[in-house]
Amino acid sequence: MVVEAEVIRQEYLRHDKKFPHVWCPGCGNGIVLGSLLRAIHALELPKDDVVVASGIGCSSRLPTYIDFNTLHTTHGRALTFATGVKLAKPRLKVITVMGDGDATAIGGNHFIHAARRNINITAIIINNNTYGMTGGQYSPTTPYGDKSTTSLYGHVEHAFSIAELAVTAGASFVARGTVYHASHLDRMLEQAIAKRGFSVVEIVSNCHVQHGRRNKLGGAVKMINSFKESAVPIAKAKKMSPEDMQDKFTIGVLCDVDKPISTEEYNRIKQEACKIDDYEETHKRKETKVKRHEE
Template sequence: MPKEVTKLIHKYLRHDKKFPHVWCPGCGNGIILGALIRAIDDLGLQKDEIVLASGIGCSGRMPVYVDFNTLHTTHGRALTFSTGIKMVNPDLTVIAVMGDGDATAIGGNHFIHAARRNVNLTALVINNQIYGMTGGQHSPATPYDALSTTSHYGHIEQPFPIAELAVTAGACFVARGTVYHVKLLESLIKKAVKKRGFSIVEVMSNCHIQFGRRNQLGGPVEMLKWLRSHAVRVDKAREMSAQDMAGKFTIGVLADREYPSYVEEYERVRKKARDSAHKESP
């Protein structure tokens, strides 16, 4: 193992946590965790000032391995806990990692409202298009006609484009990456964490065990190759016709805009409240 990787492992992984982890060999979650750690290291953030929260599912197990303030919440609710954390201590960098089912099915309401409310949080949504941990049931991101343990005859619903949903819901910063484009992913996470306001990075990932196998997409290598051939950079996609883009998805920054964040706005509310109280009591 390269020395710089060992150094990061020693610095960021918990030495007292019993390994191995719960993820299957070849799972994209490890690649994402690696990118997250490198992004945090590059940003020079202190471990004490980071909170990594999660919901339920394979992605939900990510926080337990890393030496930050870590929180494994209930299914779909990571963003609600994160909101409370950030409002009490705005100096903390709060990152919520979720899966596609976690963030957009059971947590769909929290997801759109967190984007609309614009609390300074970073959401990392790992989209493997399936419920992996529970055995491969279809999620809101499962493609039309795909097979899953709850769509034996082909899936008859349309998937959510998660990043586009976040753009519409009003997130300040929205990006999409994949576990194939690792350097890009790292830079997107860095931009998202630095952004003031609600930021989200959707990460297209592979679940070859529960999704790939059932849909004849091959193992991890084949699925990564699929991600490579179906991902189109945002700027390039603009020049392509809808027909050429059919079945493909964009990667890169989808939205980057400035709104006052909830934390700053609430500071204004506090000032107004204090001023009005001052006026009331002579």
């Protein structure tokens, strides 16, 4: 394990990049980064063929540190750029890394449409229930009643459930993991990246500096440990009553279906369209019209 960690560190981190990273000590983003690299390593994907795109926020700094084709885009728009990359060069493996605000507030529309479109892209969403980088404002996943810098009286709105949203929007593969269950997360990411179709992994993470501190959830260790209690495997959750599931969430694969991928469907259209030469036909008619006019 130690040897493998060293191999991954040497192979995939950008050593010419100005480390240290921007994340606070104890942030879950580093665990996600490690997990993502282990998944890519396990799948033996050539580095030249991997594109990692992100939006804006703490989580979205992740691609900067890793040695792939990396794309740090505008807030909420990672999936739109990823769609362009994937359509222009379908052979590339395209992965996006976003935060909860990034993917489901400002980028919410792109998120549901990417899922509906079922393009072969993997969306990793690190959910820490807040906008950490801008100082801890409430996000679409901030729990009801929680305090944030924009809800000091307690939050009056209800939270999105990101993974369930992705299922409803039509993603081919949806899973949820946490930064506590790191080896489980490795497997989830591996499956998602290997999946043909739009795959989503929601990763429940901690922002002890912003969300945790304001809601007295403890430091990094306490918050990460709390996921051990609050995360319930899907099979186990099915046997539990709604009361028992109060303040808990499921982890595991929520959805894994096979359906036509729009990139591949479009390739078929390209092949058929190439055969059609309606052009000459359509314009011959117009040409004769013009000639008549000139006469």
